Amino acid sequence: xxxxxxxxxxxxxxRATWGKRCNIILYMSSEKSDFxxxxxxxSEGRSQLYWKTIRAFQHIHTHHLDDADWFLKADDDTFVVVxxxxxxxxxxxxxxxxxxxxxxxxxxxxxxxxxxxxYVLSKEALRRFVKGFADGFCTHNTENEDIGLGHCxxxxxxxxxxxRDVLGRQTFHPYPPDYYLPRQTPRxxxxxxxxxxxxxxxxxxxxxxxxxxxxxxxxxxxxxLQYYTYHLRPHGYKYRxxxxxxxxxx
Amino acid sequence: MSEGSSFMKGMILGGIxxxxxxxxxxxxxxxxSEGHEHLHHHLKPLSKDELQKLSLSQMSDLxxxxxxxxxxxVTPRLLLHWATANDTWSKHCDKSVFYTSESSKALEAxxxxxxxxxxxxxKAIKHAYENAGDLRWFFLARxxxxxxIENLKYLVLDKxxxxxxxxxxxxxxxxxxxxxxxxxxxxxxxxxxxxxxxxKDEDKCPERGHALWKMPEEKQLATCLxxxxxxxxxxxxxxxxxxxxxxSVSTLISDSMxxxxxxxxxxxxxxxxxxFGGMNPSQIQVLxxxxxxxxxxxxxxxxxxTFLPPKDSDND
Numbered sequence: 001x002x003x004x005x006x007x008x009x010x011x012x013x014x015r016a017t018w019g020k021r022c023n024i025i026l027y028m029s030s031e032k033s034d035f036x037x038x039x040x041x042x043s044e045g046r047s048q049l050y051w052k053t054i055r056a057f058q059h060i061h062t063h064h065l066d067d068a069d070w071f072l073k074a075d076d077d078t079f080v081v082v083x084x085x086x087x088x089x090x091x092x093x094x095x096x097x098x099x100x101x102x103x104x105x106x107x108x109x110x111x112x113x114x115x116x117x118x119y120v121l122s123k124e125a126l127r128r129f130v131k132g133f134a135d136g137f138c139t140h141n142t143e144n145e146d147i148g149l150g151h152c153x154x155x156x157x158x159x160x161x162x163x164r165d166v167l168g169r170q171t172f173h174p175y176p177p178d179y180y181l182p183r184q185t186p187r188x189x190x191x192x193x194x195x196x197x198x199x200x201x202x203x204x205x206x207x208x209x210x211x212x213x214x215x216x217x218x219x220x221x222x223x224x225l226q227y228y229t230y231h232l233r234p235h236g237y238k239y240r241x242x243x244x245x246x247x248x249x250x
Numbered sequence: 251m252s253e254g255s256s257f258m259k260g261m262i263l264g265g266i267x268x269x270x271x272x273x274x275x276x277x278x279x280x281x282x283s284e285g286h287e288h289l290h291h292h293l294k295p296l297s298k299d300e301l302q303k304l305s306l307s308q309m310s311d312l313x314x315x316x317x318x319x320x321x322x323x324v325t326p327r328l329l330l331h332w333a334t335a336n337d338t339w340s341k342h343c344d345k346s347v348f349y350t351s352e353s354s355k356a357l358e359a360x361x362x363x364x365x366x367x368x369x370x371x372x373k374a375i376k377h378a379y380e381n382a383g384d385l386r387w388f389f390l391a392r393x394x395x396x397x398x399i400e401n402l403k404y405l406v407l408d409k410x411x412x413x414x415x416x417x418x419x420x421x422x423x424x425x426x427x428x429x430x431x432x433x434x435x436x437x438x439x440x441x442x443x444x445x446x447x448x449x450k451d452e453d454k455c456p457e458r459g460h461a462l463w464k465m466p467e468e469k470q471l472a473t474c475l476x477x478x479x480x481x482x483x484x485x486x487x488x489x490x491x492x493x494x495x496x497x498s499v500s501t502l503i504s505d506s507m508x509x510x511x512x513x514x515x516x517x518x519x520x521x522x523x524x525x526f527g528g529m530n531p532s533q534i535q536v537l538x539x540x541x542x543x544x545x546x547x548x549x550x551x552x553x554x555x556t557f558l559p560p561k562d563s564d565n566d
Contacts, residue, residue, distance in 0.1 A: 016514065083546035182535045183337070204565040209543040223503045223514045228540030231521045234342075234400035236555030237542065240566065 021082035102172035103197035112150020116215035128156035180206035291483035320346035335393035386411035419494035428472030432496035444478035542566035
């Protein structure tokens with residue numbers, strides 16, 4: 001999800017990094033352009049965010065429902081490791097009503113997935129979201145797209161998935177890695193962990209090796225994460241975490 | 251005011267004299283006297299092809315021989331970085347010893363009880379050499395440097411430590427090629443041995459210099475090594491990218507965005523980079539995760555070498 005003013009400062013860096021790894025990537029904006037961006041019939045701004053999200057999913061439902069199995073919404077300052085998303089989704093059935101992301105507890109009884117960390121809908125979840133609006137079961141009842149969508153998912157009986165890895169570590173992150181990874185002395189939840197549904201872990205256990213997303217990532221950090229994920233590595237090192245059940249070095 | 255004006259004349263004359271002398275020295279830097287001459291060496295790792303030619307037993311022999319002793323020069327002033335180095339990259343050294351200027355209640359270290367950093371480096375080097383056991387490669391750094399030891403081993407894998415090696419990011423100062431301290435210094439066993447011999451020579455390699463202003467430690471080290479016939483070599487990958495960096499990853503990336511906007515990461519930094527500097531403890535912990543953990547599922551590398559994760563560690 002982006003806007004004309006961000007194409008140069010943010011979105012081009014997504015296009016240069018993880019955007020290429022999606023099967024299809026659509027840049028949603030209020031204006032059409034040769035970037036290329038798709039024009040949704042909305043104006044920019046926080047108050048329009050839920051409308052924008054609704055229109056984006058309606059567009060995808062109309063034009064691309066059969067072009068993919070899963071549908072990820074991310075912001076123009078979200079870094080995504082697409083391979084790890086594919087891996088996480090691989091054991092799930094897209095014909096079931098499922099939705100994955102970073103689970104937050106408040107405002108919606110079953111919770112909702114953080115917008116900034118990115119969330120992904122199964123094909124059936126997408127159908128139900130669009131149908132919910134078409135039939136009037138879901139309405140534009142908030143400006144917060146993540147809470148709004150979460151509410152509609154609950155109404156349309158879409159299940160909340162658990163995106164944590166086999167060791168219980170989070171894969172979707174609403175903030176950059178330096179919020180979670182540095183070791184802390186035991187303390188009460190800092191403000192950015194207040195909404196967590198699952199008990200948050202600070203320090204190395206916060207984050208899966210096969211992380212899917214980080215948010216509030218600026219242009220420089222986008223390329224830094226790209227370098228860390230796809231380039232810089234300790235040659236010959238046997239990774240500790242082997243989720244497919246082969247020898248674990250833990 | 252005739253005293254004042256002759257004083258001024260004296261100052262100006264003296265200033266011009268100094269300027270001429272220093273300019274003279276700079277222009278003189280091109281002359282070399284010896285036959286066995288130091289060219290700016292570029293040291294690269296074995297290529298993948300060359301590695302694949304080695305047998306499994308040759309490979310495991312090399313992996314054993316390439317063990318690294320890390321000398322980490324700390325002070326209580328650098329406590330946070332000291333603690334971070336202790337908790338991160340130093341765990342990947344075969345042996346790591348923190349050498350401190352004075353003891354700290356918070357962390358264990360070998361207390362050199364010495365304020366002068368060059369003197370501390372000399373003592374640490376002697377101590378490391380005497381306690382090396384079977385280890386034949388030495389890595390000297392401050393805790394503000396982050397090192398990927400596996401990539402260091404990869405670089406020196408086929409180099410014989412009974413030969414003198416002095417490796418890192420090289421810079422030139424007049425006639426002297428030296429390895430920058432801030433991006434880490436690699437020494438082979440033989441280089442250490444020669445260096446320790448040269449420490450006995452108070453003229454060529456003084457412990458406490460008498461100059462009005464002191465040479466930085468990195469240049470003093472380079473000078474002592476040069477006298478013992480050991481010359482600085484720049485560690486690079488196959489593409490000529492520097493493996494030793496004193497800048498942070500963010501700075502290097504940011505620079506690359508300015509210079510190579512179409513190819514930021516490819517043009518920036520090596521996949522097998524060894525060191526980065528200038529990072530705060532928080533960034534270092536993220537780097538630790540980025541190096542040893544964060545990766546895309548399904549990208550498997552058939553590396554000829556194997557290095558196992560260290561015991562009792564949860565952040566790698």
